[in-house]
Amino acid sequence: MKSNKVAEKIKTLFSHLARRLKLHSTKIPSSSQTVSQHSPKLTLESPHSIAYQLIGQKIEHILPIFRDLDLNLERSDLKVSFRAYVSLSVFASVLVSLGTLIIVPCLLFFVFSMQLVSAILFGVGISLFAGAFSVIGFYFYPIYRADALKRALEDELPFTTGYMSILTGAGVSPEKIFYSLSNLSVPLAVSNEAKNIVRNVNLFGSDIISALEEASKRTPSEKFREMLEGFISTVHSGSNLTAYLHEKSKHYMKLKRISLKKFADTLSMLSEFYVAVLLTGPLMLVIMLSVMAMLGGDSLGFLSPDLLLQMLTYVGIPLGAIIFLIILDATSPKW
Numbered sequence: 001m002k003s004n005k006v007a008e009k010i011k012t013l014f015s016h017l018a019r020r021l022k023l024h025s026t027k028i029p030s031s032s033q034t035v036s037q038h039s040p041k042l043t044l045e046s047p048h049s050i051a052y053q054l055i056g057q058k059i060e061h062i063l064p065i066f067r068d069l070d071l072n073l074e075r076s077d078l079k080v081s082f083r084a085y086v087s088l089s090v091f092a093s094v095l096v097s098l099g100t101l102i103i104v105p106c107l108l109f110f111v112f113s114m115q116l117v118s119a120i121l122f123g124v125g126i127s128l129f130a131g132a133f134s135v136i137g138f139y140f141y142p143i144y145r146a147d148a149l150k151r152a153l154e155d156e157l158p159f160t161t162g163y164m165s166i167l168t169g170a171g172v173s174p175e176k177i178f179y180s181l182s183n184l185s186v187p188l189a190v191s192n193e194a195k196n197i198v199r200n201v202n203l204f205g206s207d208i209i210s211a212l213e214e215a216s217k218r219t220p221s222e223k224f225r226e227m228l229e230g231f232i233s234t235v236h237s238g239s240n241l242t243a244y245l246h247e248k249s250k251h252y253m254k255l256k257r258i259s260l261k262k263f264a265d266t267l268s269m270l271s272e273f274y275v276a277v278l279l280t281g282p283l284m285l286v287i288m289l290s291v292m293a294m295l296g297g298d299s300l301g302f303l304s305p306d307l308l309l310q311m312l313t314y315v316g317i318p319l320g321a322i323i324f325l326i327i328l329d330a331t332s333p334k335w
Contacts, residue, residue: 051091052084059086069142075220076145077192089138097131112307147330150220152189155333157223158252160190165245174208174235175201193219209235223252259333266331270324278320285312 063086070082078085105123108114114122160181167177181194193215200211209232216228227248234244286309293305 047092048080048084048088051087052081054087055091056083056087059083059090062086062090066139069139072142072146074218075149076142077149078142078145085138085142089135092138093131093134096134097127100130101127112310114307144326144330146220149189150224151333153193153219153221153224154252155256156188156190157227158249158256160188161227161245161249161252165242165249168242168245174212174231174241178208190224193224256333263331263333270328270331274324278317278324282312282317282320 063083066082066086066089069085073080073082073085080088101123104126105116105119108119108122109116163181164177167180172180175198178194178197182191182198184191196218197208197211197215200206200214201208206214212228212232216225216232219225219228230244230248231241234241289305289309289312293309
């Protein structure tokens with residue numbers, strides 16, 4: 001009987017002690033948890049976040065070089081901060097340069113049988129050019145994207161203003177107009193702008209006038225900015241919004257006809273450029289280098305006719321075609 005009482009007392013004491021230890025462990029975090037809360041972690045969410053976590057705090061001295069990039073990033077609608085994008089540019093350029101420095105000499109030495117010293121020197125030069133072109137590409141990509149967004153907005157303006165004039169004629173409020181534009185079934189550039197306006201109104205608590213003013217400051221298109229500013233002025237003055245949008249639609253449609261006629265002339269010039277530079281020119285160079293290789297002509301330094309022919313075939317012609325496609329995309333209307 002006494003042994004049972006002693007056992008019960010021991011069990012009670014152990015259970016009480018366990019409760020106290022459990023309560024103490026919940027109040028005081030472990031040292032590993034404390035270290036994990038304060039130590040930075042490398043989250044693999046996106047490339048720019050990885051680059052920012054690796055070198056984001058070490059690029060203070062080169063940020064003034066990219067000072068014009070901040071405005072272009074905002075206008076291009078890239079959801080990346082200025083410092084994170086510069087970190088990605090530097091990190092990617094270093095990786096491209098190092099990769100080129102390793103791959104190019106190996107290819108030249110083992111595949112093209114070039115001398116080791118010449119292959120290394122050629123690889124160093126190509127790696128420097130690759131790093132420079134990578135930085136230039138990252139710098140001009142927001143500009144190209146902002147220009148593409150500008151052309152898309154201006155191509156859609158005649159139809160957008162016509163659609164808005166129909167809604168205002170039916171008595172729809174400005175907030176509902178941009179809400180309707182943001183929910184179009186067809187993916188349009190103006191839908192993204194309307195989504196930003198609706199977000200500022202519904203989420204950030206702005207009124208429709210403030211949201212439109214913010215959109216007009218951010219947009220890369222002068223015509224779209226002019227339309228938004230006229231929309232704001234018409235709402236402020238209480239004028240006929242339907243008549244304003246209808247006149248704008250007719251005006252933008254007339255400008256679109258003129259731009260299509262100009263594009264037809266530009267397209268004929270681009271076709272002549274394509275035939276002369278990317279068809280006739282490479283064909284003549286291929287014939288000339290083939291004849292030089294058969295006759296055993298002198299090489300240009302360490303560049304033999306065979307190597308020049310391979311570089312023209314596998315590098316020059318594809319690179320020229322890519323540049324031509326970029327130029328064609330930058331000049332052609334979307335609608």
